[in-house]
Amino acid sequence: MIGLVDALVRGLTGFLRALHPRNLAKMARLTPLYFPLAARSVRRRLLRNLLVGLALGAGIIVYLGLAASFHGTAANTSRRTEPLVLPADVLAFGIDSPDSQPVESLKWVAPAGAFETFDRWQASTSLGTLWVVGLREGSRLWSGDGLPPLPLGGEVLVPASVAKAGKVALGDGVKVGEQARSGFAGATFRVAGFVEGPAAADALLGNAVVMRLDDLLALRSGGVLVGGPLPAPNAVAVWERQPGDNDRLLGRVTDLFPRASVWWSDLPAARALAAAGGFLSPGRVILATVFVLAGLGVFNVMLLSLLQRKVQLGVVKALGAEDDEVFLLLLLEGVFMAAGGAFLGLLGGSFLVNFLDRSSEVPLFLSGLDFIWALVLAVVSFYLAAWLPATLCRRASPIQLMAGRRLYVNPRSTCAQCGRCGGF
Amino acid sequence: MKPILRATALGRRFPAGEGVWALKKVDLEVAQGEFVLVAGPSGCGKTTLLNLLGGLDRPTRGDVELKGTAFSKLDESGLARIRRRELGFVFQFFNLLADLTAEENVSLPMRMIGLPKAEIALRTASLLEAVGMSYRAKHTPFELSGGEQQRVAVARSLANNPLIILADEPTGNLDSKNGLDIMELFRRFNQEKKQTFVVVSHDPGFAEYADRVVRMHDGVVTTIERKGG
Numbered sequence: 001m002i003g004l005v006d007a008l009v010r011g012l013t014g015f016l017r018a019l020h021p022r023n024l025a026k027m028a029r030l031t032p033l034y035f036p037l038a039a040r041s042v043r044r045r046l047l048r049n050l051l052v053g054l055a056l057g058a059g060i061i062v063y064l065g066l067a068a069s070f071h072g073t074a075a076n077t078s079r080r081t082e083p084l085v086l087p088a089d090v091l092a093f094g095i096d097s098p099d100s101q102p103v104e105s106l107k108w109v110a111p112a113g114a115f116e117t118f119d120r121w122q123a124s125t126s127l128g129t130l131w132v133v134g135l136r137e138g139s140r141l142w143s144g145d146g147l148p149p150l151p152l153g154g155e156v157l158v159p160a161s162v163a164k165a166g167k168v169a170l171g172d173g174v175k176v177g178e179q180a181r182s183g184f185a186g187a188t189f190r191v192a193g194f195v196e197g198p199a200a201a202d203a204l205l206g207n208a209v210v211m212r213l214d215d216l217l218a219l220r221s222g223g224v225l226v227g228g229p230l231p232a233p234n235a236v237a238v239w240e241r242q243p244g245d246n247d248r249l250l251g252r253v254t255d256l257f258p259r260a261s262v263w264w265s266d267l268p269a270a271r272a273l274a275a276a277g278g279f280l281s282p283g284r285v286i287l288a289t290v291f292v293l294a295g296l297g298v299f300n301v302m303l304l305s306l307l308q309r310k311v312q313l314g315v316v317k318a319l320g321a322e323d324d325e326v327f328l329l330l331l332l333e334g335v336f337m338a339a340g341g342a343f344l345g346l347l348g349g350s351f352l353v354n355f356l357d358r359s360s361e362v363p364l365f366l367s368g369l370d371f372i373w374a375l376v377l378a379v380v381s382f383y384l385a386a387w388l389p390a391t392l393c394r395r396a397s398p399i400q401l402m403a404g405r406r407l408y409v410n411p412r413s414t415c416a417q418c419g420r421c422g423g424f
Numbered sequence: 425m426k427p428i429l430r431a432t433a434l435g436r437r438f439p440a441g442e443g444v445w446a447l448k449k450v451d452l453e454v455a456q457g458e459f460v461l462v463a464g465p466s467g468c469g470k471t472t473l474l475n476l477l478g479g480l481d482r483p484t485r486g487d488v489e490l491k492g493t494a495f496s497k498l499d500e501s502g503l504a505r506i507r508r509r510e511l512g513f514v515f516q517f518f519n520l521l522a523d524l525t526a527e528e529n530v531s532l533p534m535r536m537i538g539l540p541k542a543e544i545a546l547r548t549a550s551l552l553e554a555v556g557m558s559y560r561a562k563h564t565p566f567e568l569s570g571g572e573q574q575r576v577a578v579a580r581s582l583a584n585n586p587l588i589i590l591a592d593e594p595t596g597n598l599d600s601k602n603g604l605d606i607m608e609l610f611r612r613f614n615q616e617k618k619q620t621f622v623v624v625s626h627d628p629g630f631a632e633y634a635d636r637v638v639r640m641h642d643g644v645v646t647t648i649e650r651k652g653g
Contacts, residue, residue: 037521037523037524041523311519315519316521318480318507319508319532319533320508321504321536322500322501322504323500323504397480397481397482398480399480400481
């Protein structure tokens, strides 16, 4: 086990060393010498090497098929989501101060539900300086909290605590706006109810004048206020409904909240879609496993091929090939097999997805990234599969190979003396 | 004559079981142009000695020097370079690369040291001609008889004009006629081109070809006989 770990560490450092420009130049110089040898060797064992290529190609085909299926399922889920009419799918709120961290401030709105619309503004009112909260007609913040039905335009709800203090009664007028040097600028709203019950303790509604969002927006954008520009929400969080709707939705949100920074998030379906393409998504893990299995197949065949050619490789070493050159020779053979397999896999995978898409109820589709991922995983799994056999051969002495002696991962003689693992 | 190859207190122990000393303590010197035959019964350590002299294996103790360069001071790459440029090998089972034709097998060592293509072609043709295999240049080993394969192997061993050719039972897998042909070939190269040979064989009949016969038994050199007493 220690020998294996040691070998892996050595292999990794060896790989990094191989990337040194001097070594790369050496490899480039040697490739013309060993390329024909490798090509001849692959051609000579065509059927077996074809099987190696096919194993890799099959891995790529399975990868592409599953990736297309994941993407299709996510897209299908996304389509089934009921569309929500703007601004019901916009969650907006004004942060307390420009110094606040908007994203941090947005965290608390999440439990309120994903599709609420409201705005908050600290304003001067005839009841004192209060937060003014604008809620949409269908807002869940109205219902379930003991609040009365939505007031008509020009009406507000006031905190029950203020009403109890005797400052206002139902039907009274309340001025909401900005107090400036030249006087009060704003509008008068009729008290249509009181915020009480659970809502009274709510951080959002407990100490605020509540009105229709439209009224609040009209007041803030149309009111002639003295003493500077109207405060505007600094942050708007938008839950994306569908891929593709973004531009239209963003346009409407920025119209409504021109000075706000806008953050986007996704609906679950969109999240599923993104997750399917995520680096460590379950889908990718399954797909990577496919490559590991394909890699094991390749490893077995490569190892078998090496063990059957111990003598030949020993002769190449005896004739003066350096260890790295033998490693290069084996890797080149691997490249021939992998290149063919990868080509077949990418071609076969795209044909298969195309074919299945015609008859499948769930739509299938592949992105360019899927092809790149498939290729990257194929190359990595192939390198890992080819690495151990090539390393075994690189480390063995010529006579060890020519005499057909057992090869051990760790080249030290103690490894051979132990011999419990049996070697290769 | 100053030796070009020197083995000092050479020993090789194989780790299997409690360890076996295949070669116990061998001192040997080989001079330029000499034809040395290493003889002895099977298992006496002849092949092990040859492998150590050729840098194909590392000794457990002792050292080998080729023109003053100690093998123990060389890493694997250094040994490979020595094998590539200074040594030629002929094996019992020919060991031609099955994927290559006869001429490609002969030219491979030259390509390894980066000779120009034209020179490689010229030398390959000349070597195949010298061993009488020109007419089989385009054939793969599978299409050649044992004797023919060994001739090609001899041509390959001469490819880079090595200092020494080390031959391990070169006739062991051949019939007597082909065996004699190969030994004649060795003698011809030795006499005409002053090529140094160290040949391992258990066939006592080959003693007449050698300048010196080194007899081994049980991992040690028992006698060294010089031609003419």
